[in-house]
Amino acid sequence: MMSFHRLRHALARILIAAPLLSLAGGSESCWSQAEGTGMSSTDRLKTISGEGIFRQICQGCHMPDAKGASGAGKYPALAGDAALASTEFMAITLLQGRRNMPAFGGNGDVGVFFTLPTLNDEQIADVINYVRTNFGNHFKGKITPAQVKALRQSLPHS
Amino acid sequence: MREGASESSVTRRELLSMIGMSAGGAAMYQAMTSLGLAADSGYKGPIQLTGAPTGTKVLVLGAGIAGLVSAYELRKAGYQVQVLEYNSRAGGRNWTLRGGDRYTELGGFTQQCEFDPGLYINPGPWRLPYHHRGMLSYCKALGVQLEPFIQVNYNAYLHSSRAFGGKPQRFRTIKADYHGHVAELLAKVVQTKKLDAAVTAEDQERLLESLREWGALDNDLSYIKGPFSNDRRGFEVDPGGGLSGKPVFSEPIGLSDLLSSGLWQALPLCDIYDMQSAIFQPVGGMGMVGQAFARELGPLIRYNAKVVNIDQDERGVSVTYEDTGAAKTRQTARADWCVCTIPLSILGQIPMKVGTPMAQAIAACPYAGSIKVGLQFKRRFWEEDEQIYGGISYTDLPISNISYPSSGYFSKGKGVLLGAYIWGVDASEFTAMSPAERVAKVLDYGSRIHPQYHQEFDNGIAVAWHRSPFTMGCFGMWTEEARSRHYEDLCNFDGRIVLAGEHASYLPAWQEGALMSGLDAIDRLHRRALAGGSAA
Numbered sequence: 233m234m235s236f237h238r239l240r241h242a243l244a245r246i247l248i249a250a251p252l253l254s255l256a257g258g259s260e261s262c263w264s265q266a267e268g269t270g271m272s273s274t275d276r277l278k279t280i281s282g283e284g285i286f287r288q289i290c291q292g293c294h295m296p297d298a299k300g301a302s303g304a305g306k307y308p309a310l311a312g313d314a315a316l317a318s319t320e321f322m323a324i325t326l327l328q329g330r331r332n333m334p335a336f337g338g339n340g341d342v343g344v345f346f347t348l349p350t351l352n353d354e355q356i357a358d359v360i361n362y363v364r365t366n367f368g369n370h371f372k373g374k375i376t377p378a379q380v381k382a383l384r385q386s387l388p389h390s
Numbered sequence: 391m392r393e394g395a396s397e398s399s400v401t402r403r404e405l406l407s408m409i410g411m412s413a414g415g416a417a418m419y420q421a422m423t424s425l426g427l428a429a430d431s432g433y434k435g436p437i438q439l440t441g442a443p444t445g446t447k448v449l450v451l452g453a454g455i456a457g458l459v460s461a462y463e464l465r466k467a468g469y470q471v472q473v474l475e476y477n478s479r480a481g482g483r484n485w486t487l488r489g490g491d492r493y494t495e496l497g498g499f500t501q502q503c504e505f506d507p508g509l510y511i512n513p514g515p516w517r518l519p520y521h522h523r524g525m526l527s528y529c530k531a532l533g534v535q536l537e538p539f540i541q542v543n544y545n546a547y548l549h550s551s552r553a554f555g556g557k558p559q560r561f562r563t564i565k566a567d568y569h570g571h572v573a574e575l576l577a578k579v580v581q582t583k584k585l586d587a588a589v590t591a592e593d594q595e596r597l598l599e600s601l602r603e604w605g606a607l608d609n610d611l612s613y614i615k616g617p618f619s620n621d622r623r624g625f626e627v628d629p630g631g632g633l634s635g636k637p638v639f640s641e642p643i644g645l646s647d648l649l650s651s652g653l654w655q656a657l658p659l660c661d662i663y664d665m666q667s668a669i670f671q672p673v674g675g676m677g678m679v680g681q682a683f684a685r686e687l688g689p690l691i692r693y694n695a696k697v698v699n700i701d702q703d704e705r706g707v708s709v710t711y712e713d714t715g716a717a718k719t720r721q722t723a724r725a726d727w728c729v730c731t732i733p734l735s736i737l738g739q740i741p742m743k744v745g746t747p748m749a750q751a752i753a754a755c756p757y758a759g760s761i762k763v764g765l766q767f768k769r770r771f772w773e774e775d776e777q778i779y780g781g782i783s784y785t786d787l788p789i790s791n792i793s794y795p796s797s798g799y800f801s802k803g804k805g806v807l808l809g810a811y812i813w814g815v816d817a818s819e820f821t822a823m824s825p826a827e828r829v830a831k832v833l834d835y836g837s838r839i840h841p842q843y844h845q846e847f848d849n850g851i852a853v854a855w856h857r858s859p860f861t862m863g864c865f866g867m868w869t870e871e872a873r874s875r876h877y878e879d880l881c882n883f884d885g886r887i888v889l890a891g892e893h894a895s896y897l898p899a900w901q902e903g904a905l906m907s908g909l910d911a912i913d914r915l916h917r918r919a920l921a922g923g924s925a926a
Contacts (some may be wrong), residue, residue: 274815292856386412
């Protein structure tokens, strides 16, 4: 998490006037709260897994049917993508990001003042296993949280 | 005597012009600074490119702010310019949604904007700070009319769902009470002689006097209910006339409640350099800037052109593009040089003949998500019921902002406000929703600040930037580490290709960054062209 000072510094460089600063005593740098739960959006994110993560994050770009989309560029389909044969490829992509796709591993200073979604080892394993066995995918095998953890530790900046 | 007044000496304008022609922008800027003309923003005043080698062609990829300013200035310098643009309009993220507009985001979700005539939202940039001198100068030159953007409104709200029973507080009361309590506390510290070692007796007197002024303290240096505090925070019953005009004083919020509310976090936002007043918006929407450039450039811009390949050799650049219409016909454009302003989120997917350093730089930049939602209401209840004229209310709810229109005050009929400006974790969640779900959620959240929402709602439109077909994101998020490793490679020429855009600036997401990066790129391009067209 960014320090308050750092947050202010970052704020000054970026376009937005949203006061997403940490509440006194709060543990997150996001001020925002999800309705009814009494938890910050960041805290609430920690409570979901597998399908929930796909519905709340992944489908934003990869689309609800996991078929991706195409405009000036494209978001790749997760349905029927041969690259999904490798759980390691998926885990590394989630942990580190890939090109324009942000990292979801919580890689420290992202140079912006808002909190990016961060997934723990169990969530990363969960969503990978969900995507590999849904949307017409029938990939064999599963990745475990321990394997994600090992990958996380082997990567730079994770 | 004022400079330039003597007929026998060189006028200041002539001098600047001479320096500009012979030595390029940097020398021009230094000269202007020494003459006291230029402030410390990066903008160097009108760029002076003259004498393009005859018949030199430049391809500009993307008709956003960086591409438009590049094309505009290169043509002026004598280059043969062609612009390829994916959209059927110019501006890129410089964009305004008005009634009648249709917007289809990635995934095929289509929205029809049903705002009344004259009402709009800016899904992308919406403000022009006073020190973004490049943008302001081009607006002036292109005849884009500007008006004040109300950034600070003392009568708008600060809202926390976890404080004051979820009841929104007026900005002025939080500001007055925070300053008042802090001033009183500091005055007490001074009076208990705790600062004697650090501050002289004379300065302590001055400090106490300044705290009294700054914090609206009474004669006893206390911040309490009464005429001084109410002069800042407002009254329970405002002063009026006649027998019924006696004011009733309001009670300041206690220090502990104020601190635990967290609402003080929103107070310094308007002090941030990029948010300070004066700050402007184009009359009729930010998209007026892109439209004005498009009018200037006319047929130089080829719309509905999707770039699919970028090739180069020692003699020039070849760009293949596909018509986005049904026919999908492909053509190849050839030029001596290329200014590529395509967002890195998209450029990273286009086959492109550049070396490893630039290719790695293009691949190193993730894009942020962000959401804006415009809501049309049957009447301007924020003005009629709550006396909020422009400005922004801030909340800890995921919508984060409610921004009231900085134009059309007191008008009858419908009104459009910005119902949400969403970042981070919440942006992911809102991007993943259908547009109709986003609007419905934003209505629910906003109704906790303005109970009139549901009854007065007319229609809405939601733009999630990760689903924008032409950017696939809001802006490039450079970490300091990634920037230090890749930024120079991103900005340096690779052969005959140079990149520009907000992603190639130190002003991420701001139009001024895109504009400055365009000017920087074409200044270097021009020097190369003048040097004989060598790509090295």
